[in-house]
Amino acid sequence: MALPAPLLLLAALALRGAHGEIPTVRLIDQEGPILEGSYVTLECLTDEAGADMSQFTFQKYSRWLHSWVSLDNPDRLRCWFFDVNVTRADGRLLLAIGALQSWHAGAYRCVAANSTGNASASASAELSLRVEYLRSVFVTRAHTWCGTVGDSVAVMEGEDVELQCSADASQPPQYEWSRQGADWVVASSVLTLPHVSREQAGTYECRAQHPSLPHLARSRAVRLDVQGPQSSYQLGESAAPPPRPPSWAVTHLPRPDPSLCPQSQAWG
Structure with missing residues (x-):
């Protein structure tokens, strides 16, 4: 339950008495969208000049653990947020993130080093870090087991072909299909070719584009091979019978007339 306004004011005044000022978190030298792979630096600071920043620490909220995790200490939870470097040079408290990835996105805050809990008056306002990206494009064929x-992709002439395009992105991409050598474009993630013919064979390309960052775009080309109907042998079809093996015929000759040949040559 939220505290009444007077109690919140008293808590803030108590914090100022203990640590001088309520901390704030800001991005340093960062303009425009934050892209995957870039380098960012966060700073925790107060309005009090020369404040002792050793009393504060950075935290990130983990959606998997449902809690805030300190990024200063190399404890067992620290491995969840690798490529994060906390420094305390020249009285400044900095959090540097190199090779920014999607898992670095989320809420960050700065709290007093002895603060615990998810809701604390000693914590700064949360800074939400959003990472924009668009990765590989995939094409699948609908209603098939192969995915x-x-x-x-090879299909039989007369089949219905449905190709679906998808991409891993920070925001739902915009899709379009085109065919190499043709002047048409389909603004959809799905390409449907009913009763495909051999004339429709060719190379088709899907293009995925980030909705707010047009320079984040990727394409995927797929060659469609349309084959004619296969010939098959079916029972009942007229076909030439297989050749019969040769057979030997036995000819029965008539017996000779004994009166027409000598007695010694007569047949018994």
Whole structure:
């Protein structure tokens, strides 16, 4: 339950008495969208000049643990947020993140080093770090068991073909299909070719584009091979009978007339 305004004011005044000022978190030298792979630096600071920043620490909220995790100490939870470096140089408290990835996105805050809990008057306002990205494009054929297709897909003439395009992105991408050598474009993630013919064979390309950052775009090409109907042998079809093996015929000659040949040559 939220505290009444007077109690919140008293808590803030108590914090100022203990640590001088309520901390704040800001991004240093960062303008525009934050892209995956970039380098960012967060700073925790107070309005009091020369404040002892050793009394404060950075935390990140973990959606998996449902709690805030300190990024200063190399404890067992620290491995959840690798590529994060906390420094305390020249009285400044900095959090540097190199090779920014999607898992670095989320809420960050700065709290007093002895603060615990998810809701504390000693914590700064949360800074939400959003990482924009668009990764590989995949093409799958609908209503098939094989799923993702490779560089080509073979179909039979007369089949219904439905290709679906998808991409891993920070925001739902915009899709369009086109065919190499043709002047049409389909603004959809799905390409449908009913009763495909051999004339529709060719290379089709899906393009995925980030909705707010047009330069984040990727394409995937797939060659469609359309084959003619296969010939098959079926029972009942007229076909030439298989050749019969040769057979030997036995000819029965008539017996000779004994009166027409000598007695010694007569047949018994």
